[in-house]
Amino acid sequence: MQDEVLVLGGGVAGCAASIALARKGRSVTLLEREPTPRHKICGEFLSGEALEDLHALGIDIASLGAVPINYVRLAAARRAAEAPLPFPAASLTRKTLDTALIATAIAAGVRVQRGRSVQSLKRTSANLWQATLDDGAIYEAPTAFLATGKHDLRGHARPKDPHHWVAFKMYYRLSAAQTIDLADASELTLYAGGYGGIQPVEDGVVNFCCVVQRSYFARAGFRWEGLLANMQRDCPHLAMRLDGAEPLARKPIAVTHIPYGYLRRTTEEDLYCIGDQAAVIPSFTGDGISIALHTARSAAAAYLAGEPAQAFQPKLRAAMLPQMRLAEAAANGLNNALARVVLPFCLRVWPGAMRVTARLTRVTQPASVAPQVFAN
């Protein structure tokens, strides 16, 4: 049986697009390679825009156990500064969020095929997009949405990451004193070769997610224990936070080759590229999920309005370009040695700067009325 739309990848963007399309009566098959949602590399920060989009999809993150985040704290060398976030924010593990998104897609009538890994995607002579799975099965549809996140399909690869970034995610249970001290803040910790984020997620657990250049990881002998020790040496605030913390896994999960700054220029006929396949913003902004939701919503609206993918994709790029470049410039600043020393000092004098940066690097603009996510 052939559907109108084939969605490749059932993460944030793929689920959001398929829900939007199915709710407008389109027949959609979604192909997801994992049999069940699992932990993914992500800081798990949900910005105000992400909260709005999730609310519009009917996902009640408060009932899923999401934690409100009200402050951002920046720590470098021996200094730390904090400012209230200028928008509502929360955190929720990806496993919980992805589970809710998949369930919402199924309820909307999307034919969700899990444990199905797409090997290749090509255009047939009959003008159909044809996905071939690892077991040889074939799915075809006139239109496809490419939403495979960090993973590129053969023939649709994004450029290589020239900086060789390596990212890690680990869960901890902090000591009682550090749990109180971290409170409802998302903390950004800076090192000589990257940065990390630490924030509470559901069930009293804390997410520590970091991104470092390969050379920094190499100096730690490519070992997590060595890397963690170096990050704590470079940023004593992190050492304080993790003092007495219980690691909740033997090893972190890791991913390499993240093409930060990527913004897709063009696409092929009837192929809408969304989420990380459309744009990859530096992780410190905590905006990847909101971009995935925003690009999914925009692409679904374009398809439903009859706007060809080849017209939609460059328009999406033009709309996102200024903020993406600003976020990249800010990321370069974080990696600059002098900036690392000066930043927290400036922010202590003028914490409003952090609010301005947070606003400027938002790719989608907050609506005037934010959803009521948490009861007062």
Ligand SMILES: Cc1cc2nc3c(=O)[nH]c(=O)nc-3n(C[C@H](O)[C@H](O)[C@H](O)COP(=O)(O)OP(=O)(O)OC[C@H]3O[C@@H](n4cnc5c(N)ncnc54)[C@H](O)[C@@H]3O)c2cc1C
């Ligand atoms: C270190 C780091 C920290 C981050 N922290 C944050 C943060 O705090 N807040 C935030 O908003 N964003 C953050 N992001 C970004 C965010 O995680 C991504 O931008 C977002 O997940 C992109 O959504 P997506 O739907 O494009 O991809 P994903 O959510 O990754 O979904 C892609 C899906 O496609 C599936 N798939 C892949 N290949 C195939 C295949 N061949 N066949 C079938 N299915 C396939 C995968 O299994 C997956 O489920 C972070 C990113 C990194 C690297």
